[in-house]
Amino acid sequence: MSNFLTSAFDSVRRSALDAARMALPQRCELCAGVSGTDLVCGGCMRDLPWLARACPVCALPSGGSVCGQCLSDPPPFDATIAAFSYAFPIDRLIHSLKYQGRLALAEWCADAILVQRGNSGAGSRPDRLIALPLAVARQRERGYNQALEIARVIGARSGVPLLPRGLSRVRATPPQAALPWAERAKNVRGAFACDLDLSGLTVALVDDVMTTGASLAEAAKILKASGAASVENWVVARTLPPAD
Numbered sequence: 001m002s003n004f005l006t007s008a009f010d011s012v013r014r015s016a017l018d019a020a021r022m023a024l025p026q027r028c029e030l031c032a033g034v035s036g037t038d039l040v041c042g043g044c045m046r047d048l049p050w051l052a053r054a055c056p057v058c059a060l061p062s063g064g065s066v067c068g069q070c071l072s073d074p075p076p077f078d079a080t081i082a083a084f085s086y087a088f089p090i091d092r093l094i095h096s097l098k099y100q101g102r103l104a105l106a107e108w109c110a111d112a113i114l115v116q117r118g119n120s121g122a123g124s125r126p127d128r129l130i131a132l133p134l135a136v137a138r139q140r141e142r143g144y145n146q147a148l149e150i151a152r153v154i155g156a157r158s159g160v161p162l163l164p165r166g167l168s169r170v171r172a173t174p175p176q177a178a179l180p181w182a183e184r185a186k187n188v189r190g191a192f193a194c195d196l197d198l199s200g201l202t203v204a205l206v207d208d209v210m211t212t213g214a215s216l217a218e219a220a221k222i223l224k225a226s227g228a229a230s231v232e233n234w235v236v237a238r239t240l241p242p243a244d
């Protein structure tokens with residue numbers, strides 16, 4: 001993990017959490033084995049589908065250099081940090097976070113993103129964090145936005161200020177999951193609005209899963225229209241496109 005992250009670590013909060021966990025030994029979320037103070041045990045951590053050698057712009061497999069697609073048709077965002085490919089058992093963990101209220105997993109997801117960012121060799125820290133918003137109705141139904149929960153932890157750990165409001169969904173869209181890949185960009189066009197002044201700032205846009213990247217691309221456009229100089233996606237998992 002890079003220096004700015006470790007130095008900004010909220011050690012008091014961390015040790016209080018650790019103390020609480022010591023008192024109640026954890027069971028690994030995945031194998032139910034004893035995992036000490038961790039949500040996922042060391043063995044399961046090693047077996048996770050960590051994403052490596054991905055395109056630094058879109059996080060698809062590329063051998064580590066900017067992929068042909070990003071070279072020929074650069075997306076509105078400038079970089080993507082994705083900890084994992086969206087595969088078993090990451091899909092299960094994210095499902096628990098999103099639909100079963102397992103908010104402790106937000107902390108675990110945030111740590112995974114920070115570890116991956118630290119390993120990525122990416123440059124200086126972003127100036128602000130923003131979570132990709134949910135539609136109002138969906139947030140009301142769920143009671144929380146998992147992306148915001150992850151972003152809060154990243155903010156506390158890294159010292160990068162989180163802007164909890166200001167980027168919003170102005171148009172409810174059918175869930176992206178219900179649509180064929182080719183229609184997803186059209187579906188989210190005009191879905192976001194931003195009333196922040198982000199002049200000259202580098203923004204990290206936090207989300208749980210990046211599928212086609214259509215929502216993040218649309219949000220990045222709006223953030224840049226609000227002045228952002230650069231937008232990085234910080235996501236837990238990247239869906240790899242279906243093989244042709």
Ligand SMILES: [Zn+2]
Pocket residue numbers: 028029030031032033040041042043044045
């Ligand atoms: Zn385990």
Ligand SMILES: [Zn+2]
Pocket residue numbers: 055056057058059060066067068069070
């Ligand atoms: Zn790419």
